Amino acid sequence: MGATEPLLRVEGLSKAYPGVLANDAVNLAIAPGQVHALLGENGAGKSTLVKMIYGLVRPDAGSMVLRGAPYAPPDPHAARAAGVAMVFQHFSLFEALNVAENVALGMENPPPLRQLAARIRAVSDAYGLPLDPGRIVGDLSAGERQRVEIIRCLLQEPKLLIMDEPTSVLTPQEVEILFATLRLLAAEGTAILYISHKLEEIRSLCDRATILRGGRVVAACNPRERTAHELAELMVGAELKLTDRAGRKPGEVLLEVVGLHMPPASAFGPSLKSVSFELRRGEVLGIGGVAGNGQEDLLATLSGERPSSAGTVVLKGEDVSTLGPNPRRARGLLAAPEERLGHAAAPDMSLTENAVLTGTMRRPLTRHGFIDRRAARAFAAEIIAAFDVRTPGPQVAARALSGGNLQKFVIGREVLQAPEVLVVNQPTWGVDAAAAAAIRQALLDLAAAGAGVIVISQDLDELLEISDRFAALNEGRLSPPQATAKLTLREIGLSLGGAHGMKPLEVLA
Amino acid sequence: MTLGGIDLVALMAMLMVASTPILLAATGELIAEKAGVLNLGVEGMMIMGAIGGFAGAVMTGSPALGFLAGAGAGAAMALVFGFLTQVLLSNQVATGLALTLFGMGLSALIGKGFEGVRPPATGKLDLGGLADLPVLGPVLFRHDWVVYLSLALIVAVWLFLHLSRAGLILRAVGENHDAAHALGYRVVMVRLAALAFGGALAGLGGAYLSLVRVPQWTEGMTAGAGWIALAIVVFASWRIERVLLGAYLFGGVTVLQLRLQAAGYAIPVQLLSMAPYVITILVLVIISARHRRGAQAAPAALGRIFHASR
Amino acid sequence: MITLVARPAPSRFWSWATPVLAVLATMLAGGGLFALLGSDPFEAIRVIFWDPLFGANAGYFRGQLFIKAGPLILIAAGLAVGFRAGIWNIGAEGQYIIGALCGAAVALAAFPAESALIFPAMVLAGAFGGWVWGMIPALLKNRFGASEILVSLMLVYVAQNLLAWAAFGPLKNPAGFGFPGSRNLQQYPSAHNAELIAGSGVHWGVVAGIAALIGTYVLMNRHIAGFRIQVAGDAPKAARFAGVAPARLVGFCLGLSGALAGLAGMFEVAGPSGQVTDSFNAGYGFTAIIVAFLGRLNPVGILLAGLLMALTYIGGDMAQLTLRLPAAAIQVFQGLLLFFLLGMDLLTNYTVQWGKARA
Numbered sequence A: 001m002g003a004t005e006p007l008l009r010v011e012g013l014s015k016a017y018p019g020v021l022a023n024d025a026v027n028l029a030i031a032p033g034q035v036h037a038l039l040g041e042n043g044a045g046k047s048t049l050v051k052m053i054y055g056l057v058r059p060d061a062g063s064m065v066l067r068g069a070p071y072a073p074p075d076p077h078a079a080r081a082a083g084v085a086m087v088f089q090h091f092s093l094f095e096a097l098n099v100a101e102n103v104a105l106g107m108e109n110p111p112p113l114r115q116l117a118a119r120i121r122a123v124s125d126a127y128g129l130p131l132d133p134g135r136i137v138g139d140l141s142a143g144e145r146q147r148v149e150i151i152r153c154l155l156q157e158p159k160l161l162i163m164d165e166p167t168s169v170l171t172p173q174e175v176e177i178l179f180a181t182l183r184l185l186a187a188e189g190t191a192i193l194y195i196s197h198k199l200e201e202i203r204s205l206c207d208r209a210t211i212l213r214g215g216r217v218v219a220a221c222n223p224r225e226r227t228a229h230e231l232a233e234l235m236v237g238a239e240l241k242l243t244d245r246a247g248r249k250p251g252e253v254l255l256e257v258v259g260l261h262m263p264p265a266s267a268f269g270p271s272l273k274s275v276s277f278e279l280r281r282g283e284v285l286g287i288g289g290v291a292g293n294g295q296e297d298l299l300a301t302l303s304g305e306r307p308s309s310a311g312t313v314v315l316k317g318e319d320v321s322t323l324g325p326n327p328r329r330a331r332g333l334l335a336a337p338e339e340r341l342g343h344a345a346a347p348d349m350s351l352t353e354n355a356v357l358t359g360t361m362r363r364p365l366t367r368h369g370f371i372d373r374r375a376a377r378a379f380a381a382e383i384i385a386a387f388d389v390r391t392p393g394p395q396v397a398a399r400a401l402s403g404g405n406l407q408k409f410v411i412g413r414e415v416l417q418a419p420e421v422l423v424v425n426q427p428t429w430g431v432d433a434a435a436a437a438a439i440r441q442a443l444l445d446l447a448a449a450g451a452g453v454i455v456i457s458q459d460l461d462e463l464l465e466i467s468d469r470f471a472a473l474n475e476g477r478l479s480p481p482q483a484t485a486k487l488t489l490r491e492i493g494l495s496l497g498g499a500h501g502m503k504p505l506e507v508l509a
Numbered sequence B: 001m002t003l004g005g006i007d008l009v010a011l012m013a014m015l016m017v018a019s020t021p022i023l024l025a026a027t028g029e030l031i032a033e034k035a036g037v038l039n040l041g042v043e044g045m046m047i048m049g050a051i052g053g054f055a056g057a058v059m060t061g062s063p064a065l066g067f068l069a070g071a072g073a074g075a076a077m078a079l080v081f082g083f084l085t086q087v088l089l090s091n092q093v094a095t096g097l098a099l100t101l102f103g104m105g106l107s108a109l110i111g112k113g114f115e116g117v118r119p120p121a122t123g124k125l126d127l128g129g130l131a132d133l134p135v136l137g138p139v140l141f142r143h144d145w146v147v148y149l150s151l152a153l154i155v156a157v158w159l160f161l162h163l164s165r166a167g168l169i170l171r172a173v174g175e176n177h178d179a180a181h182a183l184g185y186r187v188v189m190v191r192l193a194a195l196a197f198g199g200a201l202a203g204l205g206g207a208y209l210s211l212v213r214v215p216q217w218t219e220g221m222t223a224g225a226g227w228i229a230l231a232i233v234v235f236a237s238w239r240i241e242r243v244l245l246g247a248y249l250f251g252g253v254t255v256l257q258l259r260l261q262a263a264g265y266a267i268p269v270q271l272l273s274m275a276p277y278v279i280t281i282l283v284l285v286i287i288s289a290r291h292r293r294g295a296q297a298a299p300a301a302l303g304r305i306f307h308a309s310r
Numbered sequence C: 001m002i003t004l005v006a007r008p009a010p011s012r013f014w015s016w017a018t019p020v021l022a023v024l025a026t027m028l029a030g031g032g033l034f035a036l037l038g039s040d041p042f043e044a045i046r047v048i049f050w051d052p053l054f055g056a057n058a059g060y061f062r063g064q065l066f067i068k069a070g071p072l073i074l075i076a077a078g079l080a081v082g083f084r085a086g087i088w089n090i091g092a093e094g095q096y097i098i099g100a101l102c103g104a105a106v107a108l109a110a111f112p113a114e115s116a117l118i119f120p121a122m123v124l125a126g127a128f129g130g131w132v133w134g135m136i137p138a139l140l141k142n143r144f145g146a147s148e149i150l151v152s153l154m155l156v157y158v159a160q161n162l163l164a165w166a167a168f169g170p171l172k173n174p175a176g177f178g179f180p181g182s183r184n185l186q187q188y189p190s191a192h193n194a195e196l197i198a199g200s201g202v203h204w205g206v207v208a209g210i211a212a213l214i215g216t217y218v219l220m221n222r223h224i225a226g227f228r229i230q231v232a233g234d235a236p237k238a239a240r241f242a243g244v245a246p247a248r249l250v251g252f253c254l255g256l257s258g259a260l261a262g263l264a265g266m267f268e269v270a271g272p273s274g275q276v277t278d279s280f281n282a283g284y285g286f287t288a289i290i291v292a293f294l295g296r297l298n299p300v301g302i303l304l305a306g307l308l309m310a311l312t313y314i315g316g317d318m319a320q321l322t323l324r325l326p327a328a329a330i331q332v333f334q335g336l337l338l339f340f341l342l343g344m345d346l347l348t349n350y351t352v353q354w355g356k357a358r359a
Helices: A047-054 A076-081 A099-105 A113-126 A142-154 A172-187 A201-206 A228-236 A293-301 A325-330 A351-358 A373-386 A403-415 A433-449 A462-466 A489-495 B008-034 B040-060 B063-087 B093-112 B128-132 B136-141 B145-163 B166-173 B177-182 B189-213 B225-235 B240-262 B268-295 C012-036 C041-054 C058-084 C093-108 C118-144 C148-168 C204-222 C224-234 C236-241 C246-270 C284-294 C301-322 C328-344
Strands: A008-017 A020-029 A035-039 A063-066 A084-087 A160-164 A193-196 A208-214 A216-221 A253-260 A272-280 A282-290 A313-315 A333-336 A422-426 A452-457 A469-474 C002-006 C348-355
Touching: A008 A047, A020 A035, A020 A047, A020 A063, A020 A208, A020 A216, A035 A047, A035 A172, A035 A201, A035 A469, A047 A160, A047 A193, A047 A469, A047 B008, A076 A084, A076 A113, A076 B128, A076 B240, A084 A142, A099 A113, A099 A142, A113 A142, A142 A253, A142 C301, A172 A201, A172 A489, A193 B189, A201 A489, A208 A228, A216 A228, A228 A433, A253 A293, A253 A452, A272 A293, A272 A452, A282 A313, A282 A433, A282 B225, A293 A333, A293 A422, A293 A452, A325 A333, A333 A403, A351 A373, A351 A403, A403 A422, A403 A433, A422 A433, A433 A452, A433 A462, A452 B166, A462 C301, A469 A489, B008 B040, B008 B136, B008 B145, B008 B166, B008 B189, B008 B225, B008 B240, B008 C246, B040 B189, B040 B225, B063 B136, B063 B189, B063 C328, B093 C284, B093 C328, B128 B136, B145 B166, B145 B189, B145 B240, B145 C246, B166 B189, B177 B189, B189 B225, B189 C148, B225 B268, B268 C118, B268 C148, C012 C041, C012 C301, C012 C328, C041 C058, C041 C301, C058 C093, C058 C204, C058 C246, C058 C284, C058 C301, C093 C118, C093 C148, C093 C224, C093 C246, C093 C284, C118 C148, C118 C246, C148 C246, C204 C224, C204 C246, C204 C301, C224 C236, C224 C246, C236 C246, C246 C284, C284 C301, C284 C328, C301 C328
Parallel strands: A035 A193, A035 A208, A084 A160, A160 A193, A282 A452, A282 A469, A333 A422, A422 A452
Antiparallel strands: A008 A020, A008 A063, A208 A216, A253 A272, A253 A313, C002 C348
16 A cells, blocks of 8 residues: 555454444555545445444444544544544535534534635635535535535545545536545545445545445455456345346336426425426336435325326326325325335334235225235235345334335335336335345336336436436426437436536646 | 503503513523424423422522522423433423423422412512603513513523524534434433523523412412413524514413403403413414415424434 | 433333333332322322222222223323324313313203203214314314414313303303302203213213223224324324325314313213313313323223223322322322333333443
8 A cells, every 4th residue: 555654544443233243343544645435235334434433433342543643532523623524425414504504513613604604615616616605505405515514524624534425416417526526635635435335436536445245344455456346246245137128118108297396395395397208108217316306296296195286197098186195006006205214114013014004005905994914914925025025024113124125125015016107216225236136127027017117216327227218307397208228427417407507627637 | 541441551561571471481492492302391390480489489588599499490390301301212292291290280289388378579670760761661661680581581592592602503403413413412411401491491480470470379370371482482483582572472462351351341251361372372373374384493303302323 | 321222113011011110110209209298108009099999988989980080081092093193182171171061051051851862962062062172273283284282282271261151151050049150960860971870980971981992992903094093193204105184184183082072071061070160170181191191092001091090089089088198299190100101111112221232
C-alpha cells in the first residue's frame, strides 16, 4: 500500500447481537486520500462496522487507531471531534427544519445560523453542490437532501468521510457529479470509506476494496484489477445465475392508465401529473426514477389504496379507478408495495395472518366471512415452499424474517394468486443477491405465463435486465415508455431528470 | 361599561386570571410535544399540582413555596410517565390516561385533610401607577406574580425554541428521533427533561387553580382543564405565540359563561357550564380541518416509541 | 448496563403473565400505601380481596360482584375492539350517561303505562343514545381530522352537564317534593331491570356483557372483519393495503363502543341505580379503560379483569367502613395497577439483558 502511514487502522473488531455475529475480527486500513470501498451483501456487517467507527455502536472486542493514536469513540460527538464524518443511507435529516438548521445539528460547534448560512453557500459552490440554506429540507429532492448531508460533513473538514450507499438515490448524471466531488476531496487528502453494492461504480471510483461476507473480511483487493462478476462472486460466495428472459410475447392490452392526476398524499410528497401508459399481456414494464418522485403514489393509485377519478385506470376494458384494493384483487389487479414491514406485511402478525392480508379475494381462505385457518396456513406454507422462504414455519411473525426472505414471501403471496396484472415497487431493495435473482425470475416467469407486470424500481440495472419497455417517473410525470433494448444509461439518466440543475465540475475534475 | 348586564372591565380583568392555569399547562405540554412525546396525563399532573401546591402553601404558610411544591408534584408525575414511556417503552396514550386516573385518585386521597381550609393569599404585584390607569389598570396591571410569570414564560419558550441550540436539538428530537440518535443526541434524556418541564408547568397551573383562582381544594377541581390545555396545543398548531391566544380565548369563554350565570339569564346553569367544552370541540374541529388541508403542524415523531436498535 | 432486545414475536407467556404480576405488584405497592395511611396492610388486602368472596357476608357481596362487573365488562368489550384498531374512545363515561338518559327518558315518557314493549324500547334507546354520542367524535375525526381522544373526552363533560340539567329539569320527578332526580324506575315494573335470579346480582346488563364478550370474541378471532381491525391497529398502512377504509373503521369502532357503553348506562339506571340523578354515574366509563387493558383487550381477560375491578370496588367500600380507608385509596390502587401493567408490558415485546449483549 505504499509508504504512507494509514489514517485509520481497524484491528480485530468484533460485535455480536443475539443470534448473530455481526462483525468477526474485522481488519481494515485506510490511507489518507484513499477512496476505500466496503463491499458486501445486506447483513454482511458493513453497517455495524461503520457504526463502530462513527461511535454509534461499541465493539465487543478489537481496537482502532486513528492518525497514530488509539481511537474508541464513545459517541458520534467524539467521532466528529476526531475528524470522522458520515453520510447516512437513510438520511439523518429533519424534514420540518431548514437546511442551515440541519447542518448545525450535525456539527460540534456551529457558528450562529447567519454565518453558517454564508459558509454553506461558499462550500456548496466550491464543490459544485448548490444549496439554499434557507429552504425546508422536506421540500428538497432526494439528491438535494444528500447534498445537505455531504455539506454538513464537509463543513467540519473531516479526515475520514464515511458514505453509506450514497448513489442509490441519484440519477447517473448526479452520480458523476458526486464522484467528481469525492475525487476532489480525496485529492485534498481526505480518506473516504465508501459503502456500496454497485460494482461498476466501485471499479470507477475506488482505489481499494474490502469485501465482507457473514461478518468477516473475505477479500481485500484493488477493484480495478477485478471484473464486476468476480467481485460479485466474492460478495455472494457462490456462482451467480443469469436470469432467463425467454418465452415472452406481448399480447392484448390489459391495463390502461389515462391522464392520471393525484394531489400529494403528505405535506412533503410529490403529486402525479397526467400519467398515461398501457400494459400488455406478457410484458414487463419498468418504471424507473429517483426516490420520492411519485413511485409510492403510483403504486397506491394502481393498487386501489388511493382511488382516482373515473376513467383514469382501466383494467381489461373495465373502469376500476374508483374501486378499493379488494375489488381490484378480485378482478386480477394485484400489487406489492415497497415497504415490506408495515405496508406489504403487518410486522407483529404471523406469516399465516399475513397470507390472509391480501389472499382472501382470489383464494378460498374464508367461508361466509369467517377465516378458514387451515386453508390460510396451507396457503402460507405453499408460499414458503414455492419461494424458498427460510423460516421455521408459517406461525413465525413477519418481523422475525430477514429482508430478503420477507420480500420473497410478499412477492410469492401475490404471484401465487395468479394475477392478471402485478404491480411491484422496489422488489429487490435491500435483498441479498440470490433472493433478488429468484424474485426477478419469478416476475419474468409470471409475464411469460401471460400476465402483465409493472416493476417500479430505482435500480436501473435491474430494470434494464428484466423489462421490455422502460418509462421514467420524474417529479410525478411519466415519460413515454420505450423499448429497453434500444436505450443507453445516459438517455435513461436524462429522462430521470438529469443532474437536477447541478453543473458538473469540469474545471476541477 | 356594561353590556347586557355584564361589566366588561370586570370581565376583562377576570380573563387573565381565568386563563393562567391553562396557559401554563399548555405551554408545558407544548414543550413536551415539541420533543415528540404526547403526554395525555396533563389533567393528572394539574390536579396533583393543585393539591401539592395547596398542601405546600397551607403547611408552610407561604404561597411561593406552595407554587414550588405544585410544580414539583407535577414534574414528579411527568417523570413517572417518562420512566414508563421512555424507559419501559409503554404506549403513550394508555400511559397518559393512567397518569390522569392515578392523579385523580392520589390527589383525592391527599386532599382529604385539606377540604374547607383557606390557603394563604397570594399577593398582587405592586405595579405602582400602572395599576391606577383607567380600564387598562384593572384589566392588565392588578394581578399576582404568577400571571406575569406565565406571560414571561411564553417569551422565554419562544426564545428557547427559535434561537437556542438546545431548542434546536429539542425540535430535532421531536421531528425524527432516529436521525437525532444517529447524530449522537440523547433522545431519551432530552425527552425526560422536556416532560419534567411540562409537568412542572402543569403542576404550577394546577396550584394556581387551588391557590388563586378558586381558592380552595375540592376533589376533581381541574374539571377537564388539563384536557383543554391539550386541545389548545393542537389549536395553536404547536406554536407558542398561538398558545397564548388559545388560552386567553378559552379563558374568555369561561369568564363570559360565569358572568352570564351571575347575570341571571334564563338559561339553565348546566347548559352554560357546557360552553367551554363545546367551544373547545368546535375550535378543535376548525383547526384540525385547516391542518388537514394545509401543512403538517405536529412534530413528526409525536407519540412514536423510540427504541435504539442495532 | 441493561439492554433491551426486541423479541422476534410477542411472547405468549408474558402476555398472560404480566397482568398477574401487575396485580401482585399492585398489592405490594398498595399494601405500602395502606400502611402509610395507618392501616395494617395485610388486613387491608384481606378486607378488599378476600372477605367479599369468602368472608362472613360473602353471599351478599358475590351478588354485588356481578352488579359492578356487568357494566365494566359491557363497556370494556366495546372499548377493546377500538383500542385494538388504535382508535381511542376515552369518552365511554359520556356515552354511558347519554345511554342512561335516553333509556330513562323512554321509560318516563311511557309512565305509568305497563307494557312488555317498554323495556325493549328502553334498550334500543339506550344503545342508540350511546351510539350517537360515540358517532360525534367519529364524524368529526372522519370529516375534519379532529382527535377522537380529545373530542370524546370533552363530550364526557358535556354529557355530565346534560345529565345535571335533566335531573334538575325535564326528567325531575313531579312527585319528588322538589328534590332533584327522576322517578325511581325500580318501582315501575315495565321499566325495571330487575335481577334475573334473586340475590345473584345477575341482571340483563350482565347478560348483555357476556353476550358482548362472546360477540367480540367471534368478531376479533374468527371473522375477517375483526382480523382487519387488528391489522389496522398493528400496521395502519398494511390495513389500507388490505382494503380497510379508515373512515368506516373509525365509525364502526366508536359506534360499537358507544352503543355498548350506552346500553351499560341504560341497564344501570333502570336497575341497580334506579334513578337519574346528577351523580348516578360512578366512573365506570373510565374504570372500563383499565379493565380493557388489564384484560389485554381479550374477551376472556376482560371477564376476569372486570370481576377483579368489581372486587376492588366492593372491597374498597368495605375497607372504607371497617378500616376507615378513604374511598380515593381504591382509585389510587386502580391507577397503580394500570401503571404496573403498562410498565411490565415491556416483557411481552422485549427481552431484558443484563450486562453486555453476547451471541
